[in-house]
Amino acid sequence: YKSCSLFFRKLLVLTVATEETDGFRRFMQSANYFNYNVKLNCSSGAGNGESWKGGDVGRSIGGGQKVRLLKEAMEELADQEDLVILTVDSYDLIFAGGPEEILKKFQQANHKVIFAAEGLIWPDKRLAEKYPSVRSGKRYLNSGGKTCKFCWLFSPKESNVAQWDLHDNDDDQLFYTKMYLDPLQRLNLNMTLDHKCQIFQNLNGAVGENRRKKKTTKSRVKFGAGLQTFNLSCCFSSQMYLNYLGNYVPDAWNYEHGCAHCNDDNVDLTEMRELPNVLVGVFIEQPTPFLPEFFHRLLTLDYPRTSSEVYHEKHIQRFWEDNRNAFSSFKVVGPEENLSQGEARNMGMDLCRQDSSCDYYFSMDSDVMLTNRQTLKMLIEQNRKIIGPLVTRQGKLWSNFWGALSLDGYYARSEDYVDIVQRKRVGVWNIPFMAHVYLVQGTALRNELKERNHFVLEKLDPDMAFCRNARELTSHREKDSPSPESFHMLRPPKGVFMYITNQHEFGRLISTANYNISHYNNDLWQIFENPVDWKEKYIHQNYTQIFTHNYMEEPCPDVFWFPVFTETACDELVQEMEHFGSWSGGRHEDKRISGGYETVPTDDIHMKQIGFEKEWLHFLREFISPVTLKVFSGYYTKGYAVMNFVVKYTPDRQSYLRPHHDSSTFTINVALNHKDTDFQGGGCRFHRYNCSIESPRKGWSFMHPGRLTHLHEGLPTTNGTRYIAISFIDP
Ligand SMILES: *[C@@H]1O[C@H](CO)[C@@H](O)[C@H](O)[C@H]1NC(C)=O
Ligand SMILES: *[C@@H]1O[C@H](CO)[C@@H](O)[C@H](O)[C@H]1NC(C)=O
Ligand SMILES: *[C@@H]1O[C@H](CO)[C@@H](O)[C@H](O)[C@H]1NC(C)=O
Ligand SMILES: *[C@@H]1O[C@H](CO)[C@@H](O)[C@H](O)[C@H]1NC(C)=O
Numbered sequence: 001y002k003s004c005s006l007f008f009r010k011l012l013v014l015t016v017a018t019e020e021t022d023g024f025r026r027f028m029q030s031a032n033y034f035n036y037n038v039k040l041n042c043s044s045g046a047g048n049g050e051s052w053k054g055g056d057v058g059r060s061i062g063g064g065q066k067v068r069l070l071k072e073a074m075e076e077l078a079d080q081e082d083l084v085i086l087t088v089d090s091y092d093l094i095f096a097g098g099p100e101e102i103l104k105k106f107q108q109a110n111h112k113v114i115f116a117a118e119g120l121i122w123p124d125k126r127l128a129e130k131y132p133s134v135r136s137g138k139r140y141l142n143s144g145g146k147t148c149k150f151c152w153l154f155s156p157k158e159s160n161v162a163q164w165d166l167h168d169n170d171d172d173q174l175f176y177t178k179m180y181l182d183p184l185q186r187l188n189l190n191m192t193l194d195h196k197c198q199i200f201q202n203l204n205g206a207v208g209e210n211r212r213k214k215k216t217t218k219s220r221v222k223f224g225a226g227l228q229t230f231n232l233s234c235c236f237s238s239q240m241y242l243n244y245l246g247n248y249v250p251d252a253w254n255y256e257h258g259c260a261h262c263n264d265d266n267v268d269l270t271e272m273r274e275l276p277n278v279l280v281g282v283f284i285e286q287p288t289p290f291l292p293e294f295f296h297r298l299l300t301l302d303y304p305r306t307s308s309e310v311y312h313e314k315h316i317q318r319f320w321e322d323n324r325n326a327f328s329s330f331k332v333v334g335p336e337e338n339l340s341q342g343e344a345r346n347m348g349m350d351l352c353r354q355d356s357s358c359d360y361y362f363s364m365d366s367d368v369m370l371t372n373r374q375t376l377k378m379l380i381e382q383n384r385k386i387i388g389p390l391v392t393r394q395g396k397l398w399s400n401f402w403g404a405l406s407l408d409g410y411y412a413r414s415e416d417y418v419d420i421v422q423r424k425r426v427g428v429w430n431i432p433f434m435a436h437v438y439l440v441q442g443t444a445l446r447n448e449l450k451e452r453n454h455f456v457l458e459k460l461d462p463d464m465a466f467c468r469n470a471r472e473l474t475s476h477r478e479k480d481s482p483s484p485e486s487f488h489m490l491r492p493p494k495g496v497f498m499y500i501t502n503q504h505e506f507g508r509l510i511s512t513a514n515y516n517i518s519h520y521n522n523d524l525w526q527i528f529e530n531p532v533d534w535k536e537k538y539i540h541q542n543y544t545q546i547f548t549h550n551y552m553e554e555p556c557p558d559v560f561w562f563p564v565f566t567e568t569a570c571d572e573l574v575q576e577m578e579h580f581g582s583w584s585g586g587r588h589e590d591k592r593i594s595g596g597y598e599t600v601p602t603d604d605i606h607m608k609q610i611g612f613e614k615e616w617l618h619f620l621r622e623f624i625s626p627v628t629l630k631v632f633s634g635y636y637t638k639g640y641a642v643m644n645f646v647v648k649y650t651p652d653r654q655s656y657l658r659p660h661h662d663s664s665t666f667t668i669n670v671a672l673n674h675k676d677t678d679f680q681g682g683g684c685r686f687h688r689y690n691c692s693i694e695s696p697r698k699g700w701s702f703m704h705p706g707r708l709t710h711l712h713e714g715l716p717t718t719n720g721t722r723y724i725a726i727s728f729i730d731p
C-alpha cells in the first residue's frame with residue numbers, strides 16, 4: 001500500500017543547523033507555516049547530543065560529519081516503513097509548499113532517492129561529461145557551494161545507507177556526486193535528479209527563467225499585479241533573490257492581507273521600565289541644507305535624550321558652536337581629525353559596540369528629515385538586528401534602500417521597488433542595501449557584527465561596504481580557510497538580514513545637490529531643490545488657511561492682507577540684505593533700472609543684486625499667484641515682475657515715501673520685522689479711501705492694485721529700522 005497511498009507516508013525533514021542565523025529563523029518560519037515535521041541538527045537522533053554550539057563551530061564541521069550524522073539518524077529510523085526523509089540545509093531555504101505536495105511529487109518521480117538539480121556544475125567541472133545527458137532541464141547534482149545546499153528525498157528503508165562511508169572532513173558534496181555518477185550505484189540506489197525542478201527550485205540561476213516563463217507557469221505565489229509568478233515547492237538560493245522572495249513566500253505578503261508576519265516579533269516598549277539605551281551617530285559629510293531643522297527634529301524625537309557622536313565637515317562649524325548645548329552627552333569629530341568617512345562611521349559604531357550598556361546604535365546622515373517623532377521607538381519595536389525607516393526624496397523614486405543588486409553589486413531595481421517607495425505595498429522588507437538612516441542592535445554589534453571596520457572594504461563607499469559585510473558575513477572567513485572550495489558550504493552563511501520598514505511615514509531625504517554655500521543664508525535659495533523643506537521653513541504656518549478658511553483681511557478697499565512668510569524667512573532675508581550692505585540711498589539717479597531715473601526712490605536693494613531674482617519669481621508664482629486668483633477672481637498672473645526689492649526705512653536715512661502709484665498691475669508689500677520692537681511708526685496710507693494701516697504684521701503681506709485707485713504713501717518710521725519686501729507684479 002505504501003506506494004499507492006500517500007496517506008500512509010510521512011515526511012520528516014532533517015537538517016543541520018549550528019547557529020541560529022536570520023536565514024535559519026526564516027527557514028523555521030516557513031516550515032512551521034506548513035506544519036513540516038523538522039528534526040533539527042539531529043541532536044535527538046543522529047547527533048547523540050553532540051554539541052553543535054559554541055565557538056566557530058561552522059568551520060569545524062566537515063561535510064563528512066554531516067553525512068555521518070545523517071547515516072546515524074537513518075539507521076535509527078530505518079524500520080519506519082512509511083517514512084520519507086527530506087534533508088536540507090536550513091540557512092538559505094524557504095518552503096513554498098506543504099509536505100503533502102512534496103510527497104506527491106516524490107511518488108510521481110518513482111525513484112528512491114532524488115537530489116536537487118542545477119544548471120551549474122560544482123565543485124569539479126571535469127566531472128561534467130560523466131553526467132548522464134538530459135533532454136531538458138538541469139543536468140547536474142545540486143552543488144552546495146555557490147548556490148544552494150543539498151536537498152534530497154529518499155526513503156530510508158529502501159536506501160542502502162550502510163555503505164555510505166566517509167570521514168568527517170570529507171566533502172559531502174563530492175561524495176554524493178560520485179555516488180550519482182557511478183552508473184552501478186545510481187541504479188542500485190534508484191537515484192535520480194529533479195531535473196525539471198518539480199520539487200526543488202534552485203533560484204540562483206533560475207531568476208531569468210522564472211521571468212521568461214511567467215506567462216505559462218502556473219503560479220502559486222502572485223504579486224506585482226500578477227506580473228511575476230513562481231512555481232515552487234521548496235526553493236533555494238544562497239543569495240539575495242531568496243531574501244527578496246522571503247518577503248512574499250510563503251504567504252508573507254500579498255495584496256489582500258498585506259504583511260502577515262511583520263510584527264510577529266515586536267517588543268512592547270510600554271512594558272519596559274526603562275527605554276533601551278541608544279547611541280546616535282550623526283554624519284554630516286557634505287554641506288547640507290536645512291541643518292538646523294535636522295538637529296531640531298533629532299532633538300524632538302520622542303525619546304529620552306541620547307548621547308551622540310557627531311561627525312561633521314567644516315562648514316557647520318558656526319552652526320555647531322551655537323547648538324552643541326542641546327545634546328546631553330556627545331562626542332564631536334570635526335574635520336581636524338582628518339578621518340575618512342568610513343573611519344568616522346567605524347568609530348561611531350565602535351562606540352556602541354564597546355559599551356555593553358549600548359542597546360542600539362542609530363546612524364543618521366544629515367540629509368534625513370525625520371518628520372515622524374515616533375521613528376526611533378517604532379524601529380526598536382520591530383526588534384530586528386538592522387532596520388531602517390523608509391525615507392524618500394519628495395515626489396521622486398529616490399530612497400534610502402535598494403531592492404536588488406546588479407551583478408557587480410550596484411543598484412538594480414527590484415520588481416517591488418516602486419510600490420514600496422510609494423507605499424502601495426506596506427511592510428517590513430528584507431533588502432540588500434540601505435543607507436542614510438538605520439538602527440543596529442548592540443547585541444548584534446557584539447556578536448554577528450563583532451568584526452570592526454565594517455565600513456571600509458576595497459574601494460566601496462562606506463554604506464556599500466557595511467551592507468556587503470552584513471550580507472556576506474562568511475566572506476571574511478573564507479580568506480583564512482585552508483581550502484575554500486570544500487569548506488565553503490560547511491559554514492553557515494551568517495548574513496544578517498537588513499530590513500526597511502514602510503509601515504509608517506517616517507520622513508524624507510533632502511537633496512544636497514546644487515547647494516550653493518556662498519550666501520549668508522543658503523537655505524533661502526533651496527526653493528527649487530528642496531521645495532517641501534523650503535516651504536516648511538519659510539512659508540507662514542497659516543498660509544494654506546487663506547484658501548481653506550479664508551484666513552485674510554481687507555483693511556482698506558481692495559487691499560488684502562494675508563500671512564505669507566515665517567519669522568525666519570523675514571529675518572534671513574533682512575540678514576541677507578544687510579550682509580550685502582549696498583543700500584541704494586534713495587536717490588533719483590538709479591543705474592539699476594532702465595532709464596536710470598526713479599521718480600519715487602526708496603533706500604533699497606534689489607533681489608537681483610543678491611542673486612535671488614529667479615528664486616523670488618518662483619516664490620511669486622508658487623505662493624502669490626494663488627492668492628491673486630482668490631481675491632481678484634478671473635485675473636491670472638504669471639507672476640512677472642521686474643522690480644523686486646527690500647526697502648529700509650529709518651529716521652537717519654529715508655523714513656517715509658511720498659504718495660505715489662506703482663508701476664504694476666498689483667503690488668505686494670511684505671513686512672519683514674515687528675512694529676514696536678524693531679521700529680516705531682511706519683505703515684501705509686491709501687488716499688482715495690482715507691485709510692491707513694498703521695500696525696503692519698511681520699510676515700504678512702499686502703496685495704493691492706498698483707495704479708489709478710490706489711495712490712498710497714509710506715508713513716514715517718520714527719525710530720528703529722523698518723524693512724519691507726516689495727514686488728511690482730505684471731507692470
Ligand atoms: C539543535 O537542536 C537542539 C534540540 O533540538 C536545539 O535545542 C538547538 O537549539 C539546536 N541548535 C540550533 C543551533 O538550532
Ligand atoms: C526505481 O524504482 C522503481 C520501483 O521502485 C522502478 O519502477 C524504477 O524503474 C526504478 N528506476 C530506476 C532508474 O531504476
Ligand atoms: C509548475 O507547477 C506545475 C504544477 O505543480 C507543474 O506541472 C510544472 O511542471 C511546474 N513547472 C515548473 C517550471 O516547475
Ligand atoms: C589627512 O589625510 C590625508 C590622507 O589620509 C593626508 O594626505 C593628509 O596629509 C592628512 N592631513 C592632515 C592635516 O593630517
Ligand SMILES: *[C@@H]1O[C@H](CO)[C@@H](O)[C@H](O)[C@H]1NC(C)=O
Nearest residue numbers: 514516517518519610611612
Ligand atoms: C553660488 O552663488 C554665488 C553668489 O550668488 C554665485 O556667484 C555662484 O556662481 C554660485 N555658484 C554656483 C555653483 O551656482
Ligand SMILES: *[C@@H]1O[C@H](CO)[C@@H](O)[C@H](O)[C@H]1NC(C)=O
Nearest residue numbers: 540541542543545551563566
Ligand atoms: C495660526 O493661526 C492660529 C489660529 O488660527 C494661531 O493660533 C497661530 O498663532 C497662527 N500661527 C502663526 C504663526 O501666527
Ligand SMILES: *[C@@H]1O[C@H](CO)[C@@H](O)[C@H](O)[C@H]1NC(C)=O
Nearest residue numbers: 685686687688689690691692
Ligand atoms: C480721514 O480719516 C480721519 C480719521 O481716520 C479723519 O479724521 C479725517 O477727517 C478723514 N479725512 C477725510 C478727508 O475724510
Ligand SMILES: *[C@@H]1O[C@H](CO)[C@@H](O)[C@H](O)[C@H]1NC(C)=O
Nearest residue numbers: 677678679680718719720721
Ligand atoms: C527708539 O528705539 C530704541 C531702541 O530700539 C529705544 O531705546 C528708544 O527708547 C526708542 N525711542 C523712542 C522715542 O521710542
